[in-house]
Amino acid sequence: MAKLLKQYLHSEIEQILDSKDGGIIVHYQGLDSQEEYDFRTKLRQSEARMRVVKASIARVYCKGKGMTGSLEEVFVGPIALITSVEETGTINVARNVLNLVKEQKKIKVQGAIFDGEVLPATGVEDLSRMPTKEQLLSQLAGVLKAPTKKFASTIYQINARFASVLNALQSKREKDGGGDA
Numbered sequence: 001m002a003k004l005l006k007q008y009l010h011s012e013i014e015q016i017l018d019s020k021d022g023g024i025i026v027h028y029q030g031l032d033s034q035e036e037y038d039f040r041t042k043l044r045q046s047e048a049r050m051r052v053v054k055a056s057i058a059r060v061y062c063k064g065k066g067m068t069g070s071l072e073e074v075f076v077g078p079i080a081l082i083t084s085v086e087e088t089g090t091i092n093v094a095r096n097v098l099n100l101v102k103e104q105k106k107i108k109v110q111g112a113i114f115d116g117e118v119l120p121a122t123g124v125e126d127l128s129r130m131p132t133k134e135q136l137l138s139q140l141a142g143v144l145k146a147p148t149k150k151f152a153s154t155i156y157q158i159n160a161r162f163a164s165v166l167n168a169l170q171s172k173r174e175k176d177g178g179g180d181a
Helices: 003-018 033-045 055-064 089-103 121-129 133-180
Strands: 022-027 048-053 079-084 108-114 117-120
Touching: 003 022, 003 048, 003 055, 003 079, 022 089, 033 048, 033 089, 048 055, 048 089, 055 079, 079 089, 089 108, 089 121, 108 121, 117 121
Parallel strands: none
Antiparallel strands: 022 079, 022 108, 048 079, 108 117
16 A cells, blocks of 8 residues: 555544544444445434544554554454544443444444553443443532532531520420429
8 A cells, every 4th residue: 555545544543533532443344335324324323423444554553642452453354433423422432333233233343442542342341331421420419419418417407406405495494484483
């Protein structure tokens, strides 16, 4: 392959991955044109895009970026890189791709590029089980809310006990005062 073409393909992979937090790598060989069209349509509906990439150039890109992991295992044969379009992220793409692969048996998940590492296919399953950004934010809000709620509850209990003591003192004085009169 001509050096200029390799440089172009390398820059294309660089452009795709430098603007994303990662992507899912699939082996797509065996799909006919209609199956591939249907698969890409379903990906677009879930805000993801699939781009066919040359495995050796993707491997060189990852090595050049200092990525660790199973490079030789993931970048084999005809592969495609699936990335998110919006802010949905690689975790949501992993979930969607795994669901679509269950429907389309000819596509095999090879691995993923995530957070500066190349993950094997089992790593994609682990990624799909991670909580989403929204779930993490709600968990964080719950964690931050708990001490405040406990503090407010403690203050309320102190006030309630203080009021109870005052009521007891008042009723005692009324009993003591009521007997003297």
